[in-house]
Every structure is written in C-alpha cells, then in structure tokens.
Amino acid sequence: MKSGSPEVLEWRRDPITGVWVIIAPQRSQRPYEFEVELEQGQNYPCVFCEGMESCTPEEAFCLRNEDGKWQVRVFPNKFPALGRREKLFWEKEGLFYERMGGFGVHEVIVETPEHYLSFVDFPVEQLERVVYTYRERMKFWGQEERLRYCLIFKNQGMQAGASMFHPHSQLIATPVIPKRVEEELALARDFYSRERRCVFCALLEEELKMEKRLIFKNEYFVALVPYAARFSYEVWILPLEHCAYFTELEQLSSFAEILKLVLQALAEALGKPVFNFVLHVAPYRRESTDEDCRWVYHWHLEIIPFPVRMAGFEWGTGFYINPVIPENAASVLRKLIDIRVGESCGRH
Ligand SMILES: [Zn+2]
Ligand SMILES: [Zn+2]
Numbered sequence: 143m144k145s146g147s148p149e150v151l152e153w154r155r156d157p158i159t160g161v162w163v164i165i166a167p168q169r170s171q172r173p174y175e176f177e178v179e180l181e182q183g184q185n186y187p188c189v190f191c192e193g194m195e196s197c198t199p200e201e202a203f204c205l206r207n208e209d210g211k212w213q214v215r216v217f218p219n220k221f222p223a224l225g226r227r228e229k230l231f232w233e234k235e236g237l238f239y240e241r242m243g244g245f246g247v248h249e250v251i252v253e254t255p256e257h258y259l260s261f262v263d264f265p266v267e268q269l270e271r272v273v274y275t276y277r278e279r280m281k282f283w284g285q286e287e288r289l290r291y292c293l294i295f296k297n298q299g300m301q302a303g304a305s306m307f308h309p310h311s312q313l314i315a316t317p318v319i320p321k322r323v324e325e326e327l328a329l330a331r332d333f334y335s336r337e338r339r340c341v342f343c344a345l346l347e348e349e350l351k352m353e354k355r356l357i358f359k360n361e362y363f364v365a366l367v368p369y370a371a372r373f374s375y376e377v378w379i380l381p382l383e384h385c386a387y388f389t390e391l392e393q394l395s396s397f398a399e400i401l402k403l404v405l406q407a408l409a410e411a412l413g414k415p416v417f418n419f420v421l422h423v424a425p426y427r428r429e430s431t432d433e434d435c436r437w438v439y440h441w442h443l444e445i446i447p448f449p450v451r452m453a454g455f456e457w458g459t460g461f462y463i464n465p466v467i468p469e470n471a472a473s474v475l476r477k478l479i480d481i482r483v484g485e486s487c488g489r490h
Contacts, residue, residue, distance in 0.1 A: 151165070151224060186257050190252045191257050198217045200217060200218070202216045204216065215255075216251050223246070224247060228245040246316045247313065248314050251310060251312065252309070253310055256309075261309045264309075264402070266399055273394055274394055279313050287428065289426060290425050290428065291319045291320060292316075293315070293420065294311060295314075299415065303418070346364060355369065357475045358479045358483075360399060363381055365378070368468065369468060371466075373446045375447045376468075377475070379400055379445070380443075384440055385440065404475070408447045411478060417446060418445075424439040
C-alpha cells in the first residue's frame with residue numbers, strides 16, 4: 143500500500159502497554175476550520191447544514207419531522223479513523239509486534255440542521271432525538287459480528303477538539319475493546335466475583351446515602367461528581383436501575399432531561415459550554431467470546447468540561463491532578479440545578 147493513500151488504516155499494538163493505536167494518515171487531511179472562525183461559527187453554511195446534504199457522504203440514518211425536514215442526520219465520516227471496508231486481518235511482525243487491518247466504523251451524527259444552535263440550548267425534545275439516534279446506531283452496528291465495541295462521544299467547542307462548529311457527535315465501532323473500558327470491566331468483574339453485585343450499583347447506593355457528591359436525580363437517572371474525579375467538574379450520569387447496555391434504554395426523555403440540566407449547570411458554572419462526553423457501555427455480546435457483561439457492567443455517560451491537555455505528568459504516570467474538590471464541584475452544580483427546577487422536584 144502506498145503511504146498516504148486512503149487505504150492505509152491500521153491498528154498497531156504496543157507490546158509494552160498493550161494499547162492499540164489507530165494509524166490513520168488521512169486524518170491529517172481533515173479540513174480544520176480556522177480557529178477563530180470555528181469559535182464563532184463563521185463558516186456558515188457548512189457541509190453539515192440544511193441544504194448542503196449533497197456535500198456529505200451518503201446518509202446512513204435520518205430522523206425527519208412531518209414536513210419531511212431532517213432533524214438528526216448520520217453519515218460516514220469523510221476522513222475516518224477506521225474503515226468499514228478494511229479487512230480485519232491480524233498479523234505478527236518480528237518478535238512481538240502485532241497489527242490489524244483498520245476495520246471499524248466511524249460515523250458523524252449531525253444533531254440539528256441549525257448551524258448556530260448550541261447543544262446546551264437544544265429543546266429537550268431535540269436532545270431526545272439525538273439520544274434516540276445514539277441508541278439506534280449502536281443497535282445497528284451490533285449486528286456486525288466482527289465489531290466488539292461501540293463508542294459514542296461528543297467534543298463540544300474547539301478547545302475540546304471539535305474540528306467543525308456545527309453541533310455533531312461521533313460514533314466509532316471497533317473490533318477490539320478500548321483499554322479504558324477493559325480496565326473498568328476488569329475491576330467490575332473482580333468486584334462482581336467477590337460481592338455478587340455490580341460495582342456501579344454499589345457506588346450508586348453509597349452516593350445516594352452520602353448525598354454530598356450528588357447533583358441531581360430524576361425518576362430514572364442520577365448525576366454525580368465521582369469520588370475521585372480526574373478533571374474539574376467531571377460529571378457522570380448513570381441509570382438508577384442496573385443496565386449494562388445503552389441499546390436497552392427506554393427512558394429517553396428522562397435521560398435527555400437530566401443531560402440538559404447538567405450541561406446547562408456546567409455552562410453556567412464555567413461560563414462557557416466546552417466539554418467532551420463519552421458514553422461507556424458494555425461490549426457487544428458475542429458468541430465467540432462467551433462473555434456476558436450484563437450483570438457486571440453498568441452503562442454511564444462521562445462528561446468532562448474544559449478538558450485539559452494531557453501534560454507530562456499525566457502522560458508519564460497515568461495520574462491526574464484535579465484542582466477542584468469533587469464535593470465542592472457537586473455543591474455548585476447542585477445549587478444551580480435546584481434554582482432551575484425548584485426544590486419540589488429535586489434530589490429527595
Ligand atoms: Zn452548519
Ligand atoms: Zn449496576
């Protein structure tokens with residue numbers, strides 16, 4: 143294969159850390175909008191806008207209103223990190239190097255036809271359509287046996303790594319389970335084998351008892367600042383009832399409601415809606431692996447506002463330094479939400 147050709151996509155495994163790295167040279171050809179323009183959304187209309195549909199790769203999924211206008215649109219990423227048509231070969235090189243073909247899925251989920259509407263300001267109904275789309279795409283790719291995992295994430299704002307201003311999130315489905323998820327799974331399995339219960343359910347029970355890191359609770363979900371939050375104002379949203387798979391989520395409007403409240407509170411507390419969020423779910427269930435994470439894992443959304451660039455210390459150690467006491471962050475966010483919704487439908 144010629145270097146730089148679109149076919150060059152591969153996975154390489156680091157023999158020391160076990161981390162899989164995606165080698166995707168064409169990602170460097172992505173058309174970054176100029177930083178100032180991106181910040182202000184001046185490139186209007188962009189290729190994600192209404193009327194520009196012919197400029198995107200072929201649509202894979204779409205939600206329309208009664209007038210036939212699209213409200214959420216999904217298509218393959220034009221500059222994918224992984225390719226649907228790549229072969230899933232595996233080979234060894236030399237003593238211990240391993241590589242695989244860059245097989246996988248990389249999709250863009252355009253969350254609204256409106257260029258200037260910020261995700262934080264979406265009406266709850268629109269957020270509900272977005273999370274519905276997440277669920278349906280995750281289900282869809284679950285049918286592809288070679289895929290083991292599906293990750294949905296959003297980079298909001300240039301500082302968070304977005305390369306397009308227009309509100310969108312991304313889906314990446316991979317033939318290997320991400321290391322971060324593997325680590326969570328290993329600890330969750332360990333806890334389960336000792337206690338015969340899900341570690342996230344146990345965590346929820348503790349947090350509901352202690353209350354000091356709770357931000358908000360509605361009928362089906364809890365938002366909290368984790369005990370050992372890695373980043374300032376890191377927030378997790380978890381379903382109250384045990385559930386490993388986001389694909390089984392039925393309470394879409396309840397999830398959209400709590401997501402909106404948390405993002406609004408974060409934007410208010412920090413002055414600017416800049417964040418990343420990542421949906422952590424159990425790996426797809428596969429016959430070949432006979433592994434069932436149904437009772438062991440508990441899906442959750444991790445929100446990281448103002449993501450800091452990893453610096454030497456973090457790279458070197460895997461430790462994090464968080465300058466904000468988690469209980470204080472929770473208290474600030476809790477108060478902001480309380481003001482918004484009123485005490486009547488608060489946490490108790
Ligand atoms: Zn646009
Ligand atoms: Zn659980």
